[in-house]
Amino acid sequence: MATPVEAPKLGNTVEECLISRWVKRKGEKVAAGDVVAEIETDKATFEVTSPVDGVLLESFFDEGALVPVFTNIFVVGAPGETVDSFRPTSSPPPQDSPDEQSTAPVAPQPQAAAKPAPNGKLSPRARRFADQNNFHPSAVTGSGPGGRVLEADLKALFQSGARISKLRERIARRMRESLSTTAQYTLNASADARGLLAIRTRTKAVNINHLVTFCCVEALLDVPSVNAEFVDGSIREHADVHIGFACDTPRGLLVPVVRNAHLLCVDELAEKMQELAAKAVEGTIPPDDLSGATFTVSNLGALGIETFTPLLNPPQVAILGVGAIQVKPVRRGRQVEFIDAIGLSLTCDHQIVDGAPGARFLQVLKSKIEDVESLAGL
Numbered sequence: 001m002a003t004p005v006e007a008p009k010l011g012n013t014v015e016e017c018l019i020s021r022w023v024k025r026k027g028e029k030v031a032a033g034d035v036v037a038e039i040e041t042d043k044a045t046f047e048v049t050s051p052v053d054g055v056l057l058e059s060f061f062d063e064g065a066l067v068p069v070f071t072n073i074f075v076v077g078a079p080g081e082t083v084d085s086f087r088p089t090s091s092p093p094p095q096d097s098p099d100e101q102s103t104a105p106v107a108p109q110p111q112a113a114a115k116p117a118p119n120g121k122l123s124p125r126a127r128r129f130a131d132q133n134n135f136h137p138s139a140v141t142g143s144g145p146g147g148r149v150l151e152a153d154l155k156a157l158f159q160s161g162a163r164i165s166k167l168r169e170r171i172a173r174r175m176r177e178s179l180s181t182t183a184q185y186t187l188n189a190s191a192d193a194r195g196l197l198a199i200r201t202r203t204k205a206v207n208i209n210h211l212v213t214f215c216c217v218e219a220l221l222d223v224p225s226v227n228a229e230f231v232d233g234s235i236r237e238h239a240d241v242h243i244g245f246a247c248d249t250p251r252g253l254l255v256p257v258v259r260n261a262h263l264l265c266v267d268e269l270a271e272k273m274q275e276l277a278a279k280a281v282e283g284t285i286p287p288d289d290l291s292g293a294t295f296t297v298s299n300l301g302a303l304g305i306e307t308f309t310p311l312l313n314p315p316q317v318a319i320l321g322v323g324a325i326q327v328k329p330v331r332r333g334r335q336v337e338f339i340d341a342i343g344l345s346l347t348c349d350h351q352i353v354d355g356a357p358g359a360r361f362l363q364v365l366k367s368k369i370e371d372v373e374s375l376a377g378l
Helices: 124-132 151-159 166-181 194-202 208-222 266-282 355-370 372-376
Strands: 003-006 016-022 035-040 045-049 054-059 066-068 072-077 184-192 228-231 234-237 243-245 247-249 252-254 295-299 318-332 335-349
Touching (some): 124 151, 184 355, 194 335, 208 355, 247 266
Parallel strands (some): 243 295
Antiparallel strands (some): 016 035, 016 066, 318 335
């Protein structure tokens, strides 16, 4: 019996996914549990498996297609079974390739979510190269007769690096939206980091980022005006702290979220952050763990950055940038003392958070960091 498989709902906020790779091809045998396709959201990559033994009768979308959740993406069954009743309305029946010389399989093109076709007609070798490298630029100038796109044309564009991943496209879009919909400004300060370094020397269970994030959570409880969201013209201050933290991964920037961080001790917070960061790097983090933050911390201190301007992640109204620990001269009465100081950069949405409230938050955070040893009980 033919069995359709849908694009899964990968989290409460996910409405569509991208077919990143077909592991199995039409006509191949599959066993229950075999990975048939890899799909991705703007957050992570996931595997879609076959629920039954059989043959991959049909795949309804090309690699690179965006597919709404709960849409049939392939069918597994016995050879010869019909799949027409399972075909998505946006996916037309497969057609023979107009270029009979091509030996590369061509999947059916979904009308609503297909990737843009390059300008000019693809030669068979160019089509094969495009499929093998999942490289389908929206426009490319063909050097062959009549503007025909040759393999060399695609290779030259591919090797030039003039392309970005789907995740990078979405990150870029969110950053543009961040700047176009908010009035951002950044305040810079520093805090005595000797307590942070003392704890780091005594224990390896937590690092500087865990400790600063813990202090940030405590400061947000005292200054809830920056633990807020601006949604549809309304300000929503949150009593609970769901802290997001920027994480560099092979696929780009992700922001895992520790929910109810205000209920965790520093050891518990560190453990949760390490767990989420590992999943983000591996590409196995659930989408729901990448949404719902009320405030975000971005730490570039390990890369030697002293101060920077972190960009807001709307609808959040503030984000903290953490810089490197540097030796800094500080006046103590009539004397100048050199201390280890950590850089702090707070970006706020001026529509919601004026300069004084933002500065007060940094004052509170500075106090928490400088009292971290007693605050964390370490």
